[in-house]
Each structure stands twice: as C-alpha cells, then as structure tokens.
Amino acid sequence: MGTMQQWLTDQADVRTRRGTVRNTTARTITGRNSATSDSAARATLLDLASNDYLGLSTDLxxxxxxxxxxxxxxxxxxxxxxxxxxxxxxxxxxxxxxxxxxxxxxxxxxxxxxxxxxxxxxxxxxxxxxxxxxxxxxxxxxxxxxxxxxxxxxxxxxxxxxxxxxxxxxxxxxxxxxxxxxxxxxxxxxxxxxxxxxxxxxxxxxxxxxxxxxxxxxxxxxxxxxxxxxxxxxxxxxxxxxxxxxxxxxxxxxxxxxxxxxxxxxxxxxxxxxxxxxxxxxxxxxxxxxxDPSLAQAVLGNAAVIAQVCGIEQAAGAVQSVPVGRSEDAVQLAVRLEDAGVLVGCFRPPSVPDGISRLRLTARADLAQEQVRQAAGLVAGMVAAVAPGKVAAR
Ligand SMILES: Cc1ncc(COP(=O)(O)O)c(C=O)c1O
Missing domain, CATH: 3.40.640.10 (Type I PLP-dependent aspartate aminotransferase-like (Major domain))
Structure with a gap:
C-alpha cells in the first residue's frame, strides 16, 4: 500500500475509534410540504435535523x-x-x-x-x-x-x-x-x-x-x-x-x-x-x-416546545441543543432516534465549540406543535436514559 493510502486507512481507523465518522446517507424526510413517495423503500422520517426552518424548501x-x-x-x-x-x-x-x-x-x-x-x-x-x-x-x-x-x-x-x-x-x-x-x-x-x-x-x-x-x-x-x-x-x-x-x-x-x-x-x-x-x-x-411574520413566530413556538420538553433553556433561534457528553453516546442516541423515526443532528468534536457532544434539534414552522412535542419527548426520554441529569424528561 502506498504511503498516502496507508495514511487514509490510519485516519479512518482513528475516526472509528473516536466515534467521529461522518456519512452522506440519503434519507427521505417528511413534513407538511414534503413529497413522501420516494422510491427508496425506506420509511419517512420526521426531520428535526435540517436547517429548513420555515419548511420552504418544499413549498409550491x-x-x-x-x-x-x-x-x-x-x-x-x-x-x-x-x-x-x-x-x-x-x-x-x-x-x-x-x-x-x-x-x-x-x-x-x-x-x-x-x-x-x-x-x-x-x-x-x-x-x-x-x-x-x-x-x-x-x-x-x-x-x-x-x-x-x-x-x-x-x-x-x-x-x-x-x-x-x-x-x-x-x-x-x-x-x-x-x-x-x-x-x-x-x-x-x-x-x-x-x-x-x-x-x-x-x-x-x-x-x-x-x-x-x-x-x-x-x-x-x-x-x-x-x-x-x-x-x-x-x-x-x-x-x-x-x-x-x-x-x-x-x-x-x-x-x-x-x-x-x-x-x-x-x-x-x-x-x-x-x-x-x-x-x-x-x-x-x-x-x-x-x-408573513407568522412563519417566524411558528418556528419559535416549536422551538419553545422542544426546549420545554427536553428541559433545556430555550435558545434564541430554531436550533435547540441538548447536551449528551460523550460522542459515542450522542452517535448511538441519534441512530436509535432515527430507528424510531426522528432525525436529529448529532454534533461531536470538532464541530462542537465546547467539546461536549450534543443532539441538535431544529424547530420548523411547518410542523404541528403536537408532532414536535411527541418527537421531543422521545429524545428527552432516550437522552435521560443514557446521560441521566442532562435533561429532565417531561
Ligand atoms: C453560521 C453559518 N455560516 C455559514 C454557513 C454556510 O452556508 P452555506 O451552507 O450556504 O454554504 C453555515 C451553514 O452551513 C452556517 O451555519
């Protein structure tokens, strides 16, 4: 194996050991405006990970x-x-x-x-x-x-x-x-x-x-x-x-x-x-x-629901950040949540400024508050089981 190829392999091993592997898996997501008829047989996911805060990416x-x-x-x-x-x-x-x-x-x-x-x-x-x-x-x-x-x-x-x-x-x-x-x-x-x-x-x-x-x-x-x-x-x-x-x-x-x-x-x-x-x-x-300023209000309303259910202080915008701690735990939680139908962001070093791995949930204007409440409840319950004290599940 050439020196560069060996280095690539070594780097991949380091990422695996540290639990920092990223991937580009294609996913079918759902929302009020989303097309859910993707030919991929994969079940649709509730997307609390993207930055499509107003749901406009699928707006007619x-x-x-x-x-x-x-x-x-x-x-x-x-x-x-x-x-x-x-x-x-x-x-x-x-x-x-x-x-x-x-x-x-x-x-x-x-x-x-x-x-x-x-x-x-x-x-x-x-x-x-x-x-x-x-x-x-x-x-x-x-x-x-x-x-x-x-x-x-x-x-x-x-x-x-x-x-x-x-x-x-x-x-x-x-x-x-x-x-x-x-x-x-x-x-x-x-x-x-x-x-x-x-x-x-x-x-x-x-x-x-x-x-x-x-x-x-x-x-x-x-x-x-x-x-x-x-x-x-x-x-x-x-x-x-x-x-x-x-x-x-x-x-x-x-x-x-x-x-x-x-x-x-x-x-x-x-x-x-x-x-x-x-x-x-x-x-x-x-x-x-x-x-239509009500779109911005709807995002912030759903952000408040996420923060309240996850027991965290509400952050200023759509992004609500739930601290987990270890990157392996954050990765595992994100995978389990995806299996349960909820897509959340998983942020680990080097993408976290304070070194604390976290789940990043983004509020969207095009989701009903009840839908958000249920999904956030799932997140809160799972995080509390893995990292007790990090969130107060409600
Ligand atoms: C704060 C900030 N600035 C800039 C960017 C880059 O924007 P874009 O994705 O359009 O390249 C992002 C997001 O990716 C961001 O979060």
Whole structure:
C-alpha cells in the first residue's frame, strides 16, 4: 500500500475509534410540504435535523419560481457573474434580500460559505485586524485565515475582551466577526452592544445571519430587529440554504462594499454565478417571509416546545441543543432516534465549540406543535436514559 493510502486507512481507523465518522446517507424526510413517495423503500422520517426552518424548501411557490427560472434562463449561470453569468434573476434576488433585511445593497454568492470567504478575504490583509468570536462557523474561520489579516479570537460572547482587543490594535482598520444566532448552540449575540463597541473603535461589524434571517425579528433577521439595518458600520452575510429554503449565499451592506466585493472577492469572481433556479426560489422566499411574520413566530413556538420538553433553556433561534457528553453516546442516541423515526443532528468534536457532544434539534414552522412535542419527548426520554441529569424528561 502506498504511503498516502496507508495514511487514509490510519485516519479512518482513528475516526472509528473516536466515534467521529461522518456519512452522506440519503434519507427521505417528511413534513407538511414534503413529497413522501420516494422510491427508496425506506420509511419517512420526521426531520428535526435540517436547517429548513420555515419548511420552504418544499413549498409550491418556491418550486414554481425555480421551474419558471429554469424555463427562462436555463439550468446554470454558465459563467462567473463578472463575465456573462449575471442574469436578471440575480438582480431580482439582490433586491428582495435588501427589501427583507433593510440593507441598501446585496451581492449573491453561490453559497454562504463562499460569501463568508469573499467578504473576509476582500476586507482583510495586513492593514485589517480581524477579531472574531471563538464560536464562529468554519467558513468565517477559513475566511479570516485566507485573508492574511492578523487575527484575534475572543471568548464566546465576551464583549469586554472584544473592547480590549480593539483598543489595543495597531492596524488602521478592524473587522469584528460574529454570528447573530450561533449554529451549534443556537444562542444569540448581543448585537446592540457589539455594534456600540465597534463604533467606539471605528471597526466594521460583520454579522453572519445564517441562522437569523427568516427566524429572528419576524423573519427580517437579528440585525434588523436590533435597529441596525443600514448602519454604516454593520454589514451582514447570509445563506439562502436555511430558512430561505434554496441554495446560495449573500453579503449585504452599503453599495461601496458591494462594488468592492465585485472587484476583489475571489470566491465571487472566480466562481460560476448562482444557479437561476436557486436565485428565483430564494427571491420568492424573501417575498413570502416579508409578507408573513407568522412563519417566524411558528418556528419559535416549536422551538419553545422542544426546549420545554427536553428541559433545556430555550435558545434564541430554531436550533435547540441538548447536551449528551460523550460522542459515542450522542452517535448511538441519534441512530436509535432515527430507528424510531426522528432525525436529529448529532454534533461531536470538532464541530462542537465546547467539546461536549450534543443532539441538535431544529424547530420548523411547518410542523404541528403536537408532532414536535411527541418527537421531543422521545429524545428527552432516550437522552435521560443514557446521560441521566442532562435533561429532565417531561
Ligand atoms: C453560521 C453559518 N455560516 C455559514 C454557513 C454556510 O452556508 P452555506 O451552507 O450556504 O454554504 C453555515 C451553514 O452551513 C452556517 O451555519
């Protein structure tokens, strides 16, 4: 066996020993809007693991918008946005994103990951200090690293530490990076205070709203809810693949930022434009969310049920995180829950910021509260049996 092949085998053994093996198993899920007639004979599962918080990925209005866009523009964007890949549907999406979030300009990327790489590499460099919360998503960590900026990391939510780091900086510019609602633990940033500290130190605040848009602030996001939409020193990034039910990402902020990204963000320039179907579906989702704040309320109502039944403090958004402890236990619980018909996320190192493996349950607007209550009861009962004291089953 070659050296590389031997190394791959050794790495696989390590993952097996540590209980951190990931897989890409296809599953048929169910929800109010889901097609459950998958030809695979597998029973359908109640999905409390995805990020389809509003159930829009299977909504007929989004499907119709996507199909119309394919009819009009074809299945692919065919080129980079800065060559011939920009189509009217991209402009429509960017306008709807601005309408939803209250921002003045938007730039759509092919994913949220690419949007985060794009903004941080375009703003970064030796003259820009990047200061980020320690719980930031991998795409923000990678973007900061790729930017070649000096990087400082502050303890999760420690705004006094952020204040000190900004006060002590030697670089002319600084960008502070946080998530409005964190992806694994589901807790929220104090955006008002973070923005105040940024303003005091003439720093730009970059807020990743991946888990905020569609859920916080009646669906318009946490930045909007904090009254910071359009603030000169606050910009945001978004994914179109969670509450918006489509695929893709975006950066939102002032027109000068958009122009800078179009000209310098490598993950925008050297990437084929977002597929027209995804852009059209996301634009339709923006219109639906803007017109119907009850969707966001429904997610939070179901999140409250999960938290109450699992005996945990309710986290700010759709994500509710049930600590288990050992990764083997978390994996085993997730498998047993799937066998019982409930799909939950299983987060283990290195995807858990505090090293505690957990089940991650996401609330969805398109599930009845009773359905959620029963599923959460199953989770609570199983977790209590494996990790007594972690949850108080009700
Ligand atoms: C906080 C956060 N930012 C960015 C992303 C990346 O978004 P996308 O899946 O659209 O690449 C995700 C999710 O995957 C996320 O949770």
């Amino acid at each position: 209005r989004l499907k119709t918008a996507a199909i119309d866009a394919i009819g009009r523009y074809g299945t692919g964007a065919r080129a980079s946005r800065v060559v011939t890949g920009t189509q009217p549907v991209h402009a429509e999406l960017e306008e709807e994103l601005c309408g939803l979030t209250g921002q003045t300009a938007a730039l759509a990327f092919s994913s949220g990951y690419a949007a985060n790489l794009g903004i941080l590499t375009a703003l970064g460099g030796p003259g820009t200090l990047i200061v980020r919360d320690e719980h930031c998503h991998a795409s923000l960590i990678d973007g900061a690293r790729l930017s070649r900026s000096p990087i400082e990391v502050f303890a999760h939510g420690d705004l006094a530490a952020l204040d000190r780091l900004l006060a002590g900086r030697s670089q002319p510019r600084a960008a502070v990076v946080v998530e409005s609602v964190y992806s694994v633990l589901g807790d929220a940033s104090d955006l008002t205070e973070t923005a105040r500290i940024c303003a005091k130190h003439d720093a730009l605040l970059v807020v990743d709203e991946a888990h905020g848009i569609g859920v916080a602030g009646g669906g318009r996001g946490a930045v909007h809810a904090a009254g910071l939409a359009g603030a000169e020193h606050v910009v945001l990034t978004a994914t179109l693949s969670k509450a918006l039910g489509a695929q893709g990402g975006a950066v939102l902020g002032p027109p000068a930022l958009r122009a800078h990204l179009v000209n310098t963000a490598r993950s925008f320039i050297f990437d084929t434009g977002l597929a027209p179907a995804a852009a059209a579906a996301a634009a339709e989702a923006c219109r639906i969310i803007a017109a």
